[in-house]
Amino acid sequence: MPRNGADPRTRILNAARTEFATYGLAGARIDRIAKSASASKERLYAYYSDKKQLFLEVLELNLREFASDAVLTDHDVPAFAGALFDHAVQHGDHLRMIDWARLETDGTWLPALEVMLGYRDEQVRRIRLAQAAGRVDASWEPAQLMTLVFGIASAWVHEPGVVLTNSGGSDSVAIAARRANVIRAIERLIAPSAEPAIN
Amino acid sequence: MPRNGADPRTRILNAARTEFATYGLAGARIDRIAKSASASKERLYAYYSDKKQLFLEVLELNLREFASDAVLTDHDVPAFAGALFDHAVQHGDHLRMIDWARLETDGTWLPALEVMLGYRDEQVRRIRLAQAAGRVDASWEPAQLMTLVFGIASAWVHEPGVVLTNSGGSDSVAIAARRANVIRAIERLIAPSAEPAIN
DNA sequence: AAAACCGAACGAACTAGTTCGTTTTATGTG
């Protein structure tokens, strides 16, 4: 855990990332972060004013990486969903942080999430383009479809049974199967057809 | 909040339900529960040995209500998804509790979740029946489809953008639109023989 | 009278954040 050649500031930030992702804002321990970063609390508070601010810094960082990692390109929504799924698998921390932020929040903070909103709106815009290109059924309301894609890509992260028991396994075979199911689900969702209209 | 004519034990349990759903295990305050239940801490610890045990009691109760509320019947998976969605809307607490339990857990507890596993397995079995009845595409692996249905039905609960900002509104019109989208998504998923089964 | 209940106080353990003396590292100068 201590393998961090970087300067204390980054060491602390990295330690905070796993600490907050694991225990949340309330459950995280400042001393544990400092120790795991091989740094002193004195340094921690020299760089970050607050426990909460450090938490928000981590959250924003995660959201930023998330946003730059999974982007809808070439009107290819299934591939986009696949990228979302892969990101969720490889960076489980990011999803956890988002959940922590959602649960531990009064609704009274907007600092980091403009990142998320900008990202979301951009992808929604691209869904609209994919619809114009005939790659996605036009009867979907873009923003709603976006939410569905997110929900499907992260279904295995939030599913109560699998998740609470650690059952279902995390071996690469099972993961590949899930990924294939995600792709297939999305393909079925977006397949253009002669269906009635919306809302 | 304090209007509870019941005996202290149930008053405490009810207060604990909203407290834990709101703040989680670590964030919940015993004094707040007691006060909100118009009971004394002395009574609380007379009935419940532990903060954690009270939390688990609440969780199990929620899972039980959840399991009896949304059941797959008549091979009608879209209706099942609708029921899941409705339950998520009307009992947001239950979903939050599940998320809290997932996040705040080391993986070292099985007390309450046998409820969830039994429920899950039963619904999976019914999906299999729906497939046999030709109402659901047989090429889906039942358990995987189950997870997808859950993910779709609760997509708006977990979607980062909507959820972190409280945007998107919770008016009945928006909710109805979401519900319709859930149904439509499921219908597209399960539609039999959309794929090349050759012949 | 006995049991259930309240209210208030208390102890012990934790924890965020601060302070301060000491040590290490970086930097510049002769």
Added chain:
DNA sequence: CACATAAAACGAACTAGTTCGTTCGGTTTT
């Protein structure tokens, strides 16, 4: 290269506040 000086970092103790769980005398209910 040697050396001085300042900034950066460490470590450990300390403050102040919070919170779980307990205890106990008094009050209401049965």
